[in-house]
Amino acid sequence: MNVPKEVDHSQQDLSERSHRALQDEFLRSAVRFTVDRLRSKKKSSTEHIPHWEDLREQGRAIRSHTIAHLDAYLGQFAKHVRAAGGQVHFATDAREANARVLEIVRQKEARSVIKSKSMVSEEIEVNHHLEAAGIDVVESDLGEYIIQLAGETPSHIIIPSIHKNREQIKDLFTADGGADLTTDTKVLASFARRRMRERFLQADIGMTGCNFGIAESGTIVLFTNEGNADMVANLPKTHIVLMGMERVLPSLADLEVIANLLPRSATGQKLTTYMSMITGTKRPSEVDGAQELHVIILDNGRSKQLGDEHFQEVLNCIRCGACLNVCPVYRQIGGHAYGSVYPGPIGAVLTPLLEESDAHDDLPYASSLCGACYEACPVKIPLHEMLVKLRQRKVRAGKTSPQERALMKGFAWGFGNHRRYRLMMKAGRLVQMPLVKKGQIDAAFGPLSAWTASRAAPMLAATSFRERWPSLEQTLTANKGDDKA
Ligand code: SF4
Incomplete structure (x- = not known):
């Protein structure tokens, strides 16, 4: 499914992209509406658990221990995947991971790939690589399917199409072959289900991410709310798993803690609707399952954080x-x-x-x-x-602008000595005079104008707290004396 990129902000910097987003009222209200719902659902799913803070501590301890011994647990995980009939590939970066995926696809002479949601696949842009090689790729997660049709990237880790409304989704589905659709959620979901069913049956290869890989058993654990990962992993003959190298857990007992934390924090559910656990390839006694399983474990900059006292913990995510x-x-x-x-x-x-x-x-x-x-x-x-x-x-690294460096030097000079600080405050009171309107500064100049462009800044008080303190102290002391009397 080749689609043009509708949103390409890559040439803009953060400030330009943010400015553009701030002009988009629909985007802002859609995001606020959804995140508020998620937050209130999370609140109600965690506030009745008296041991929620203990669970968080346990989660942190499990993840920190795992990352501290990542080499050992990854080795154990890979050994068990192989023992269960799977193949394990380690990829240093996105280029290697994509090359490995393409190699498998070509070996299988596959023409179509169906996917379930995977942030790692977004990270390495596997869809673009496969499509460039003439392979048809279809996302089976509803949110991912919507943004794939729009030619966009996810705008939220859990809800990729958080910024789309039903009207926009109806238009995207209509363009994908759904005539006479309405904005009714059931109609839209039913169209997506029908479309997906065809794709599941046609796909040569299923590709999933990996929420967690269990070291003690080589099990791939997938959390979904639509059950699509089960179909992706089991219907096609070949299953490719894309896994960030940090996504390993030592044991199923550890998974029990994390499976409590993840859905409650993500969507406010006590448990995810589907938790699929896949260990190895299809056994002779089993009805379904992939005959070939490839687990591609991606580094892509993660191992550089190992041993870093400030940043290693980011791998706990x-x-x-x-x-x-x-x-x-x-x-x-x-x-x-x-x-x-x-x-x-x-x-x-x-x-x-x-x-x-x-x-x-x-x-x-x-x-x-x-x-x-x-x-x-x-x-x-x-x-x-x-x-x-x-x-x-x-x-x-000296990457800040000369203006910022000069400003910070000025701050350090002024705030580093109380006499200079007082002098700066006095000078500030004079400088602000032409800018003050109704007790606030609403039109600054230079770099400060970025602040006052959308809000007013409070003016410096005529008398500072330090200047008021001697008389305040006297009043306080007098009041204390009155209280005692
Ligand atoms: S850092 Fe990771 S684990 Fe923590 S809240 Fe954000 S997404 Fe969740």
Whole structure:
């Protein structure tokens, strides 16, 4: 299915993409509506569990332990996949992973591939590579199918088409061969189901991601709400699994903890609707299952985080999307403005770490550093601290603008000594005078104009707290004396 790219913001920087998103009222209200629903569902699914915080601690401990011993657990996982009849391929980067996929597709003389949702497949852009080689690729997850028809990338980790309304979906489905469709959800879902059924039966190869690979058994675990991963993994004769190298868990007992955390944090469900567990290829006694199983384990910049005291923990992520739902920046600009496959706070940290290109240097600034992402994260990843560390890295590499460097030097000079600080405040009160209207600054100049373009800034008080303190202190002392009397 070759479709033109409708959204290509790759040539713009974060500020331009954000500005564009902020002009899109529909996008903003659609994103806000959905993330608010997800947040309230999460709240109701977690607030009645007295041990939710313990579960988060357990989740963090499991993920930290696994990542600290990743080499051993990956080795164990690969051994068990092979013992169960599967083949394991390690790919250093996206190019190697795509080459391996294409090799398998060509070996099988396949013409069509059906997929279930996989963020790793988005990361390596496998669809484009397969389509360029003349292979028909179809997404079977409803949200992914919608954005594939639109020629877009996901704008949310869990709900890829969060920014689309029913009218837009109806138009996309109509263009894909669904005449006389209405915007009724049942009509749209039924069209997608019919379309999907044909594709499931025609596909030569099924491709899935991997929520978790269980080291002790070589089991691939997939969480879905539509059950499509079961069909993708079992109907075609060949099953390709794309797995990020960090997605391993030591045991099924560990999965029990994570399976409690993930759906509650992602969609507010106590359990995911379908949890598929696939161990090896089809056995002679089994009715269905793939005859060939290939697990492609992708590094693509992940191993560089191992041993890094500031960033190793980012590999603990279980891709629940909860940090997106609470982020005040994501709520306003949606996912595409981040210009990367992984949006929101996790994307603002992960993308610069994985890609290490100047193109994503500005992503760590897409945050108010409020820490809501940390509070929401089921495995307690300190994303807000990582964002600060990434900013520090950029500053130390001398990548900030000369104006910003001069401004920061000025701040350091002024704030480093109380006399200079007072002097700066006095000077500030004078400088602000021409800009103050009705007690606030609503039209600054220079770089500050970006702030006042959409909001007013409070004016500096005529008397600072420090200047007021001596008389305040006297009043407080007098009041205390009165109380005692
Ligand atoms: S960082 Fe935490 S909250 Fe965000 S997607 Fe990963 S696990 Fe979920």
